[in-house]
Amino acid sequence: MDKQKLLQMYYEMVLIRRVEERGAELYQAGKIGGFMHLYIGQEAVSTGLIAAREPRDRVITAYRDHGVALNCGISANEVMAELLGKITGMSKGKGGSMHMASVEKNMWGGHAIVGGHLPIAAGLALGDQYAGNDNITICMFGDGATNIGYFHEALNLSKIWNLRVLWVCENNQYGMGTAVERASAVDEIRQKADGYGMKSDRVDGMDVIKVYEAAQKAIQYVRETSQPYLLEAVTYRFRGHSMGDPERYRQQDEVKKWQENDPIGIFRAYLLKHQVATESELNALDDQAQADTDKAVEFAEASPEPGLEELFKDIYVD
Amino acid sequence: MARITMREAISQALMEEMDRDPAVFILGEEVGVWGGTYAVTKGFYDKYGPQRVKDTPIAENAILGAAIGAAMVGQRPIAELMTINFAFSAMDYVVNQAPKLRYMFGGQFKVPMVIRAVGGGGRQLGATHSQTPDAIFAHFPGLIVVSPGTPADAKGLLKSAIRSDDPVLFIEHATMYQVRGEVPEGEHLEPIGKSKIQRPGKDVTIVTYCKGLELSMKAADQLAKEGIEVEIVDLRTLRPLDMEPVLESFKKTNRAVVVEEGWKSYGVGAEVVSRMYEEAFDYADAPILRVAQKEVPLPYNRTLEQAALPQVPDIVAAVKEVLK
Structure with missing residues (x-):
């Protein structure tokens, strides 16, 4: 990978972290409503994955979507504006935290019903297959989504129809507050691919390089063979399930242990060790991410609310 | 004008639209090799092939989810539910996904799909297969719900539904496929949303x-x-x-x-x-x-x-x- 790409990935990871930290503050200040699920701790998964895609490959994810949106190239301004419910958000303030998307950036949402977007992902891939191209759909979801029927219907369909879907399970150890071993019949989510005769892999989701390499391999396989593939990324969310989670289901020691493996710290050490960048170059990117986050907050705060005329817009096309 | 059955009228609408627009395809349980459980798509598999007349597993979430996804990226799928009662197995897609994707993402998406579903009682199918739950579906803004009563309207409304850029639930009645009526041959469109x-x-x-x-x-x-x-x-x-x-x-x-x-x-x-x-x-x-x-x-x-x-x-x- 060239230096430029590696530094871009580093910048994106830091940007996600900063944007979400500010988001948490704004939520606590009452400026963001509804549910908000932070991606902090999981940045390496989305960053590595999306760095490995071609722009024509589609991305669809669940409600923990701010990071995915930023990685796909949606601006921090639009992400922050959507969080604040402003007209300048990509969903005009009508979607909120859980519903970020951009057709232009090939990011198909942001979906809030657990598992509900998996059959839709199969459909995106079906649309491409029907059109005769070899685009891939990358569908991300949590470990909790693998216990619901949608997952099984979607994986089965993708296999029997040879759909180009890269299924990516972000196993962050908990579906809300229920640990994987309490909710899933198998501990390793990748095992579920076996039931569908589907290839799979399991990767350290805290290491962006490992995610990138696993994603590259998976994407190549999916594109060339026209077969789906399940990639499990083992990761951890440092914050609660959503804002206001009392976190009674896990010990602070456990959280601390994972935090020692901060994906940004790991990647920074990698970049320095391999002399890809100097401390000062990385510090400059940190500053850039901070400045872009500050600008995004200013932009969002200054943006107007959607007017009441928006209430009845976009229910139907015709 | 020919005097044909409701089944033939629906079949005609599907075929004309498939001939007109290559983006239109059908998916559902037994729509292909079997020819449709109510024989509406009889002969379609042979004419259009497995790419455009897709037999699915018995998995309503997969059927409707896949139709929605394909519609979002520019195709015009017609998803057939063997009966409307099976919509309850995939209620999320009928009322919670298809009708909301456009609005919720600020108008970025279009979901030009049709869900064809057979409803109605009178065929001694028992309580779970005989319902007329149309009102439930009509409750949700973002969905269009059409249910014709004559063969001519069935043809004209289905053709309009397939051309609509919004999701349409098209409800047919299990005891009406043999009903006959005058139906214009060829291009015949009836407007959606008009009594x-x-x-x-x-x-x-x-x-x-x-x-x-x-x-x-x-x-x-x-x-x-x-x-x-x-x-x-x-x-x-x-x-x-x-x-x-x-x-x-x-x-x-x-x-x-x-x-x-x-x-x-x-x-x-x-x-x-x-x-x-x-x-x-x-x-x-x-x-x-x-x-x-x-x-x-x-x-x-x-x-x-x-x-x-x-x-x-x-x-x-x-x-x-x-x-x-």
Whole structure:
């Protein structure tokens, strides 16, 4: 990978972290409503994955979507504006935290019903297959989504129809507050691919390089063979399930242990060790991410609310 | 114009649209090799092949989810549900995904898909396979709900539904596939969201749709022999609901009956009657009555099932009641 790409990935990871930290503050200040699920701790998964895609490959994810949106190239301004419910958000303030998307950036949402977007992902891939191209759909979801029927219907369909879907399970150890071993019949989510005769892999989701390499391999396989593939990324969310989670289901020691493996710290050490960048170059990117986050907050705060005329817009096309 | 069955009319609409637009394809349980459980897509598999007539697993979430996804990226899928009762297995897609994706993402997405679903009682299929739950689906903004009562409307409305850029639930009736009617050959489009006078009259208004239209036409024939001229307004589309012809007719007759096959409670009639009272209360010369299904799960036994479903004599009696 060239230096430029590696530094871009580093910048994106830091940007996600900063944007979400500010988001948490704004939520606590009452400026963001509804549910908000932070991606902090999981940045390496989305960053590595999306760095490995071609722009024509589609991305669809669940409600923990701010990071995915930023990685796909949606601006921090639009992400922050959507969080604040402003007209300048990509969903005009009508979607909120859980519903970020951009057709232009090939990011198909942001979906809030657990598992509900998996059959839709199969459909995106079906649309491409029907059109005769070899685009891939990358569908991300949590470990909790693998216990619901949608997952099984979607994986089965993708296999029997040879759909180009890269299924990516972000196993962050908990579906809300229920640990994987309490909710899933198998501990390793990748095992579920076996039931569908589907290839799979399991990767350290805290290491962006490992995610990138696993994603590259998976994407190549999916594109060339026209077969789906399940990639499990083992990761951890440092914050609660959503804002206001009392976190009674896990010990602070456990959280601390994972935090020692901060994906940004790991990647920074990698970049320095391999002399890809100097401390000062990385510090400059940190500053850039901070400045872009500050600008995004200013932009969002200054943006107007959607007017009441928006209430009845976009229910139907015709 | 040819006199053909409802089945042939629907089939014709599907075939004409598939011939016209390569983005249109069909997916569902037994739509291909089998030829459709109600034989609507008989011959399609041979003509269009497995890419455009896709047999699916028995997995309604996969069927509807896949249709939505394909629609979002520019195809025009027609997803067939073997019966509307199976929509409950995939309710999320019918009411929670397809109708909301456009609005929720600020107008970025289009979901140009049709869900064809067969509903209705009268075939002794038992309580879980015989329902007429149309009103439930019509509750949700963002979804279009169409349910034709004549072969000509079935053809014209289905063609419009396939061309619509919004998700359409197209409800057919299990006992009406053999109903015959005059249907224009070739291009014939009926507008979605427009009610229609199916029979003019001056004494009383019947508002109905789908199976209710067939029953109401028979009731009107009987009543005509007694000198009662019934005007029948066919809703055809349940959402968006077009009340104009209903109100116009009611303002003329001042008496009305609403006929539906579904249950009365929280039903189509409840909605229509409320709007009539809200918008034309002063025109009522008698309370508006509703004829609907008895409030029971439909039984298998033929006599019991028929006793639960609305029948022509029920409509005749209701019309006479509002004329008292």
